[in-house]
Amino acid sequence: MELSEFIINDIKPLNSNSKISDLQQLFNQLTYSHIPIQDDDNIYLGSFSETDAHCFDGDKTLNDYKYAIENFFVRDSTQWLDVLEAFAVNSTNIMPVLNNQNKYLGYYELKEVISLFSDSPFFSDPGGILVIEKGINDYSFSEVSQIVESNGGRLLGAYVSKMEPDLIQITLKIGNTGLNEIIQTFRRYSYDIVSGHEEDSYLESLKERSDYLNKYLNI
Numbered sequence: 001m002e003l004s005e006f007i008i009n010d011i012k013p014l015n016s017n018s019k020i021s022d023l024q025q026l027f028n029q030l031t032y033s034h035i036p037i038q039d040d041d042n043i044y045l046g047s048f049s050e051t052d053a054h055c056f057d058g059d060k061t062l063n064d065y066k067y068a069i070e071n072f073f074v075r076d077s078t079q080w081l082d083v084l085e086a087f088a089v090n091s092t093n094i095m096p097v098l099n100n101q102n103k104y105l106g107y108y109e110l111k112e113v114i115s116l117f118s119d120s121p122f123f124s125d126p127g128g129i130l131v132i133e134k135g136i137n138d139y140s141f142s143e144v145s146q147i148v149e150s151n152g153g154r155l156l157g158a159y160v161s162k163m164e165p166d167l168i169q170i171t172l173k174i175g176n177t178g179l180n181e182i183i184q185t186f187r188r189y190s191y192d193i194v195s196g197h198e199e200d201s202y203l204e205s206l207k208e209r210s211d212y213l214n215k216y217l218n219i
Contacts, residue, residue, distance in 0.1 A: 003083065003116070004076045007097050009106030013038040014062065016045060021058035023048055032094040036107065037062055037069060044096060044104040046071035073098050076105055083113055122157030127175035131161065131194035132186055136168045139191075144170060147185050152177045169194060 013036035014023060026035055027050045034047035046069035048062065056065055073096040074083050087095055093110040117123070132144070141158065148155045154176040162169035174182065183193055 003080045003113070006108060006112050006116070007076065007106040008109060011035070011107065013044065013104060015040065016062045018062055019058065020053065020056045020060050020062065020065070023053045023062060024058060027053055033092045034070065034094050036096045036104065038104060042104070044073065044098060044102065045069055047092070047096060072096070074108070075100065080113060080116055083108060084117065087113065120157070122173045125156050125175055127156050127173050128179045130172045130174055130179055130182065131169060132172065133167055133169045133192040133194055134190065136163070136166055139168055139170070143189065144172070147189060148172065148174055148182055151182045151185055153182055
């Protein structure tokens with residue numbers, strides 16, 4: 001399904017000649033963090049935040065506070081992961097959408113885009129979550145995929161969850177099989193296991209042996 005099908009256009013951008021009081025009143029009626037603004041030629045200028053709007057003089061116009069306009073938007077062709085990133089970077093729950101001719105088409109609502117993410121196989125399909133780490137110059141996604149699939153697993157999704165100068169952390173969603181054999185293979189390939197949301201029998205075995213040795217030494 002195309003993300004552009006989720007464009008909403010029930011809120012027309014305010015004209016930049018509108019009063020700040022009009023903007024404040026609109027925020028009082030809505031739950032959005034920003035409101036889009038356009039000029040007399042219907043050219044999108046950016047968005048005002050609710051926080052700024054309630055700090056301004058209601059008798060002045062939006063043009064009087066042009067410096068506070070936040071100029072963020074996405075294209076109707078922008079992929080949904082990039083749209084999610086735009087939401088996060090700009091701390092907003094409404095994202096204006098423009099076409100390639102910079103015409104304002106409407107906006108995306110954050111909860112609608114997140115619902116698409118929640119419906120993806122990464123979240124909706126059954127499976128285990130595995131978080132692995134390795135040196136940033138020593139890993140490859142092709143190797144990660146090969147390890148999962150060679151053990152009968154099905155890789156439902158993977159993303160880089162942390163990156164440091166010398167270390168990378170990857171979160172995997174794996175279906176079709178238990179995680180234990182996959183975990184052991186990752187260890188043989190020198191990956192550190194940060195967490196696995198299924199029983200790791202290797203660690204359980206070590207713990208049992210350690211407990212047994214401690215009991216023996218305490219006799």
